Amino acid sequence: MVSSLPGGELASRPLHFFWIADCSGSMSGVKIQALNVAIREAIPEMRRVAGNNPNAQVYMRAIKFSTGANWHIAQPTRLEQFQWIDLTAGGVTAMGKAFQMVAEQLKVPPMDPRGLPPVLVLISDGAPTDNANQGLQAIMAEPWGQKSVRLAIGIGEDANYNMLERFIGNPEIQPCHAGNSDQLAQYIRWASTVAIQASSSPHAPGMNDQQGLTVVATQLNIPAPPPVSNGQSQDIW
Amino acid sequence: MTETHDTWRLIGASVRGANHVRQGIRNQDFIGWEPADACMNESGTVTPFVISLADGHGSEKYFRSHIGAQFAVEIANEVLYQFAQTHVHLPFSRIEVDAERLPHQILAQWKQDVERNWENDRQTDDEIAWLEEHVSARKAIAKNPTIPYGTTLISTLITERFILYCQVGDGNVITVAGDGTYAEPVPPDERNFANEAVSLCNAVPKDFQLHIQQLGTKQPALIMLATDGYVNSFRDIHGFYKVATDIWDLIINSGEDGLQMVANSLEGWLERSTQMGSGDDISVGILWHMSAFQGQIARAEAPSSSTEIVSPSPLPGVALTNIDDESTQPAPTSRANS
Numbered sequence: 001m002v003s004s005l006p007g008g009e010l011a012s013r014p015l016h017f018f019w020i021a022d023c024s025g026s027m028s029g030v031k032i033q034a035l036n037v038a039i040r041e042a043i044p045e046m047r048r049v050a051g052n053n054p055n056a057q058v059y060m061r062a063i064k065f066s067t068g069a070n071w072h073i074a075q076p077t078r079l080e081q082f083q084w085i086d087l088t089a090g091g092v093t094a095m096g097k098a099f100q101m102v103a104e105q106l107k108v109p110p111m112d113p114r115g116l117p118p119v120l121v122l123i124s125d126g127a128p129t130d131n132a133n134q135g136l137q138a139i140m141a142e143p144w145g146q147k148s149v150r151l152a153i154g155i156g157e158d159a160n161y162n163m164l165e166r167f168i169g170n171p172e173i174q175p176c177h178a179g180n181s182d183q184l185a186q187y188i189r190w191a192s193t194v195a196i197q198a199s200s201s202p203h204a205p206g207m208n209d210q211q212g213l214t215v216v217a218t219q220l221n222i223p224a225p226p227p228v229s230n231g232q233s234q235d236i237w
Numbered sequence: 238m239t240e241t242h243d244t245w246r247l248i249g250a251s252v253r254g255a256n257h258v259r260q261g262i263r264n265q266d267f268i269g270w271e272p273a274d275a276c277m278n279e280s281g282t283v284t285p286f287v288i289s290l291a292d293g294h295g296s297e298k299y300f301r302s303h304i305g306a307q308f309a310v311e312i313a314n315e316v317l318y319q320f321a322q323t324h325v326h327l328p329f330s331r332i333e334v335d336a337e338r339l340p341h342q343i344l345a346q347w348k349q350d351v352e353r354n355w356e357n358d359r360q361t362d363d364e365i366a367w368l369e370e371h372v373s374a375r376k377a378i379a380k381n382p383t384i385p386y387g388t389t390l391i392s393t394l395i396t397e398r399f400i401l402y403c404q405v406g407d408g409n410v411i412t413v414a415g416d417g418t419y420a421e422p423v424p425p426d427e428r429n430f431a432n433e434a435v436s437l438c439n440a441v442p443k444d445f446q447l448h449i450q451q452l453g454t455k456q457p458a459l460i461m462l463a464t465d466g467y468v469n470s471f472r473d474i475h476g477f478y479k480v481a482t483d484i485w486d487l488i489i490n491s492g493e494d495g496l497q498m499v500a501n502s503l504e505g506w507l508e509r510s511t512q513m514g515s516g517d518d519i520s521v522g523i524l525w526h527m528s529a530f531q532g533q534i535a536r537a538e539a540p541s542s543s544t545e546i547v548s549p550s551p552l553p554g555v556a557l558t559n560i561d562d563e564s565t566q567p568a569p570t571s572r573a574n575s
Contacts, residue, residue, distance in 0.1 A: 114471075
């Protein structure tokens with residue numbers, strides 16, 4: 001029986017956004033505070049950008065890594081309802097464990113095959129203390145991992161930028177380098193909004209491979225980050 | 238008196254995606270069928286006809302994909318219709334063998350026409366500016382000028398003896414049997430995932446999925462073809478399958494009135510689906526085998542031709558402000574007349 005429309009329930013396409021945050025001891029103090037403020041302040045702009053495409057439903061979650069890794073916000077939460085919960089820092093840098101746990105969530109199921117490419121934003125100020133390459137391989141072993149939009153922000157000079165580059169996996173996109181809290185805030189705002197835009201753009205195929213596929217590049221049409229200012233920040237990382 | 242047991246009806250519609258409306262992007266889908274109008278087969282058997290849909294990729298790099306989609310539909314319809322005419326009386330084994338050449342024919346003709354268009358149709362200032370800004374894309378297009386025309390393709394050819402399904406890339410074909418059960422005659426190509434799809438611009442003949450069903454005692458009562466903007470508008474795949482079975486139920490329960498309702502409502506349904514769902518362009522073709530409705534459909538209203546094409550018209554009261562003349566697909570196309 002057709003009531004108004006034939007078929008089942010209509011729904012916008014889900015877009016899953018993952019914050020992957022370094023909470024090791026070196027992030028203690030000003031850095032973790034700046035990260036909390038930056039993400040919290042980025043959320044309104046993310047909502048504004050997401051609102052431009054009502055056919056995409058953004059779901060947020062966050063994972064933290066230090067000595068081991070834990071879901072900081074485990075439940076995929078609609079961006080409209082998402083509230084940032086402050087992170088605290090302490091421990092080492094088990095980035096690989098976090099990657100493994102993200103990879104588990106990129107499987108189908110729980111991921112929806114009709115979704116939009118998931119977004120993974122990695123923020124770190126140090127070098128992994130576990131096997132991050134193995135964790136990254138786990139992400140890339142999942143079809144949604146390969147299709148994900150991946151961006152990375154390094155904090156300070158001690159971040160392992162080679163690792164961040166491998167995470168992004170696209171030579172045309174370099175990790176952002178935040179030297180102080182103002183720059184971190186600007187990069188967080190840029191990464192979170194541009195990633196949502198890239199993932200939710202209608203039909204955004206990128207490069208072509210040799211097997212008849214028109215590939216939506218894992219990093220689709222992501223512009224370079226804007227020049228950032230030092231702002232009022234007194235801290236240089 | 239006209240027999241209805243070999244009669245099919247066909248409707249189709251294509252609407253611009255809600256996202257494309259917001260962004261001022263044209264509809265990059267295309268739909269068409271052959272022959273373009275109902276025709277009488279003097280022998281009284283089923284007149285062969287074919288319907289095709291294509292989904293141009295649509296992003297910046299595929300700046301002529303709406304043209305590629307139109308070419309794909311027109312070429313597929315022409316090639317498949319000719320195939321039906323030349324093979325309808327041949328042994329089925331011969332039909333199967335010869336059908337294997339169809340992908341090559343369609344692909345070769347599409348590439349030829351697209352390359353000719355690229356050579357003859359001067360690039361616009363916007364296209365030139367975009368190519369100057371995007372070096373890697375410019376190099377790729379220089380090697381393969383079909384890239385800007387990238388598109389998928391879904392076709393279904395109906396004859397009195399067989400049905401042929403042909404698909405490249407994403408999109409869906411669903412059949413509904415007389416008992417209301419549904420099936421997908423073309424199995425999903427696992428390579429179509431996320432926004433990634435097999436494309437004519439890079440395809441080789443083996444990328445085509447071809448399935449031929451010999452018609453006997455068991456044949457579909459309803460066939461629905463759709464570009465991927467439709468399936469992506471539903472929370473799950475079963476909600477999409479339910480479209481076909483709901484339409485089947487509507488026609489079975491309401492006969493000719495149900496058929497007319499579908500014809501009148503289809504475009505409005507698709508508009509609402511893209512608005513509340515994927516935001517993508519949606520094109521749908523629906524075919525009914527009239528024998529399935531014998532006793533249900535008013536016999537006196539049965540068409541006098543073997544194939545009746547019912548062009549959809551707007552449902553009264555349905556807002557059509559999101560569809561403009563440029564984006565709305567033309568009704569049936571015939572390559573011979575284009």
